[in-house]
Amino acid sequence: MLQSYTYGELDNFSEQSRKKKQKTENPVPLNRRSRKRKKFRVFSKGEGLDLPFFLLIVVVLIIGLIMMFSASYPYAFHRYDNSYFFIKRQVIFALLGLGAMIGLSYFDYHHLHIVAAPSLGVAWFLMLLVLILPSAEGDDAPKRWLELGIFRLQASEVCKFALILFMANWGSIYYKKMKTIKFGIMPGVIVLGITGFLLYLEPHYSGIVICILIVAVMMFLSGVPIIYFGIAGVAVGVLVFIMAITGKLSYAMERMDGWGQALEYTTPEMWQTTWQTRNSLYAIGSGGLWGMGLGQSRQKYMYLPEPQNDFVFAIVCEELGLIGALIILTLFAVLVYRGIKISQRATDKFGMLLGVGLMAQIGLQVVLNILVITDFLPNTGISLPFFSYGGSSLVMLLAQMGIVMNISRTATLEKQ
């Protein structure tokens, strides 16, 4: 199975090749030593950045930008009289993000130990601010963004990272006690409870889903016994059920009641609610095997609402066809594979948990996003990494990739 996703030197990093003796020192001195050795080479097979990983990110990012531009310009023109409205901003954020990525690839991730807990606090504080400050979009609209003058920050993007960081930190410290409820279960439940509550108030249900999955993944990686996940799954089901019958899920329900019926609408109301999903399916179906060609999407012309956001991949499918979509998904899969492989070479638990968690987040978001646009899951608003429009998301993503790169740098010593 693995072989199908590897190429060239990837083989060198297979697990067998790294069965070398490793000192059982605590992580900090090891890290210190590795830093001394570091030569400032940006690209290096051995000790610098992981080149394939870096190239994968750049390729995916560029494809993402091109496709987001292609998907968004008609809407941008209609809405803002400016076809470049979205792409201009996105390119700026991409450059910022790349800067952050490269910068962070030189920043020793071990320092993140210190900020792990506070960062979650900051994230919660930002989310509180979002709730308190008046929204620019009116009182009815969901409150998800912090207006920061020239751009707006989506607090939940920060929160996702903070959760991974916190959980990686916790897991690396209390790894021995992860089988207990107190250390293995409680922290995850508590942070998830607080985060979930804040997201519920926004409301931002897809954010809750992602956070639950992230925390679950982190707990799983940290060694929490499998049985608890089964219990948690049941608990979540009960919770959703209770919320549903108390009517507090109205926003999500509204988005869900057309789920799976986008093509079989019977009432004008349903026709309206399923509009976005239906047109997404039309776009995907129109693409066929080979696609209509870059820039040739019809559905982006005001049929598919906000094609720059969550549904950007529907336009990708329409323009590039199944072939293009599969190539892009393969790139994502390889990226996730490569990222996790890099993280697995980390010399400490924190690095490994952090790296795998960050890569898992990308993988999960890609999968969830495409399941949504293909009407396999209800339309809840999960963005596609590197593709969907959104500054905070892109900058955070690239910064996180910088952290993974730093993990690859510090892990290289094993290779000699």
Add this chain to the structure above:
Amino acid sequence: MGDNFLSGIKARSTVLMFLIILLGFGSVMSRLVYLQIIQGEDLSERAVEQQLSDTAVSAKRGSIFDRNGNTLASSASVWKVILAPAYFENDTQRKYVSENLANILGMDSSEIMELAKKSDSYYQTVKRRIESDERDKILEFINEVSKKYDRLASVIVLEEDYKRYYPYNDFAASVIGFTGSDGQGLSGIEYQYDSYLTGVPGRIVTENDGWGTMMPFEYQQKEDAQDGNSLVLTIDETIQHFLEKYLKQGIIDYKVEEGAVAICMNVKTGELLGMAVENSFDLNNPYEIADENLRKSVEKLSGTQKEERTNELLAKQWRNKAISDSYYPGSVYKVITASAALEEHAATLSDTYFCSGSLVPYEGVKPIRCHNESGHGSQTFAEALCNSCNPAFMMIGKSLGMEKYWEYFQSFGFNSRTGIDLPGEATGLFFNQDGSMGPTDLAIGSFGQGITVTPIEMVTAMSTVANGGYSVRPYIVKQIMDASGNVVETTEPVIKRQVISKETADTMAQILEKNATEGTAKNGYVAGYRVAGKTGTSEKIGQSRKQGKIDYIASYCGFAPADDPQIALLVYFDTPTGEAYYGSQVAAPVFAGIMSEICPYLGIEAQYTAEELEYVDTVAGTYLTMSLNEAFAKVREDGFEPYVCGEGNTVLAQVPQEGSKIPRGGRVMLYTTNDSTKETVRVPDLVGYTVKQVNELAAEYNINISFSGSVDQDEVYSYAQSISPDEIVSPGTVVTVYFGNDDVDDTVM
């Protein structure tokens, strides 16, 4: 131990990686395969269906012109405002759109609000037929709305439409006809030639975006709308105008209740130069009852009664009497009987017929009277026609025989439609549909009772007599032109058959000319023009409005010039209720009036007899500022008699004014002092005198007379004057006096 944990994480992360990649990406990819390959075709069809918009482009309806290119009907673009309330999300949007629309369209905003609340509808008509200025404002507003609310981009839609304009309102209304709300022809030429005028609507298949505007792709299939063809009528606007003018006056003068018809036809080709049906209605407002009194009487009614009465009156108003009415032709039909008899040698010009005032057509029946109860005595064939003698025609009919009578009824075209290109043509009716008749039928049929004809059939039959004996198909559309003005079709005259020989036709023309000059039809005489014609008066048997009271139809059918006939003219008054109701009294003067205008208009040269010349009006010149001597010479040169008023030596004023028409030898008053113009005379009663007597009176009262009607006869008497008796006028003022003869009348059964 650290290793254990590290490898534990590693192991779990490998599991996670495989879960994400195999399960997650695997399911996502297979979902895409399913949607794009298996469901792809269906989905893309649905997508194309929503993206392609098939817009019908309405074709512009063709125009209608008269033969000289005057526009009688044309279409102009208008727009229909459609609201699609389904797009509204809340009342704020509804209010915003309603109020702004109301503002632009000058409507009540609550009215639009009501439409806006029909939230499951995509098609609510707000206003029809808005013009381009309002349309521009709406377009601007649509732009504004779509900027403000994304979802409302298609909430207002404009559909192009056309509106029909009739620049002359009630002119030739029954001929032209009008169109319905969807632009379809409903009557007249608009109906008959609907398929030509309509054109072919085009369609544009475009790829439209979700807001209904075009996407910037090359894909567009366009079938241009093919604008409708235009029609050029044979109608001459000027001639039509003459017809309508005289009919309108006639309806007033003779208190005509059921309308009137005048048809002017080119006898050689069948082209209709004019077809007037009065009372007319406004084509731009065809659903209004044109007659004010009737309209008021209907407004007093209510409910279904009102509706029924309105529909009845409208149907009557729109009816083209010229082709849809069938009536007893009366004495006019004697022309047909006479022609048939001559053609069949059942009568010759030298035959004589004795009229004692009545005739028993065959044994055992009551005698049928002549209009001249003392009898016409012995008369030749031609005299019998000029006297319009019923007994003579019963004899002629008898010698013609039933079979031949029926044959000529058919061959003159009374038994079948003329084939005129107008809708609703009726046909004349014979006694029995199979052509059989009894001896009494033959007797009364000989002078035009018992059978019915339509006005268009009558004028067509008269044309046959006028043109040398062949029957033509009357037509009204001369040419069909495409939208760019190229002629695509020209109507060729259709000669159906030779009905009578040229010889018979010429003989009939001579007799009818004589009739128009000396006979019963002389009131239709036009000085200077050789007119031929026959009057007719018929009772509307069984069709009278009140029981016990007889209604009449007065008609005159003739042609001119008699020696080289060019036009035939029928004048037909339905139910004159004044004292005069005979064709000779009612229809003939109107015929004369129309002919006196049409003939000069058509450039037919006047040929006055020596006697007529005496009465032919001459135009007065100007004699102002001349010395008396000069003026005298000039006045005499112009053919008038000068009279002086005042002591001066220079002409300061003159009566009649320059350009006035007075007969040769008339008086021209020359005023040489200013106050002399204050001199006045009283107009005498000039009705009931002969020409000679009127001349004497004119001299006595110092006025000028313009003679109208047939004046070269001693026994004609004046019956009207243009300025009422006892009115005070300047000396030399021209009074038109109308001469006619009402003591000689045609037959009434």
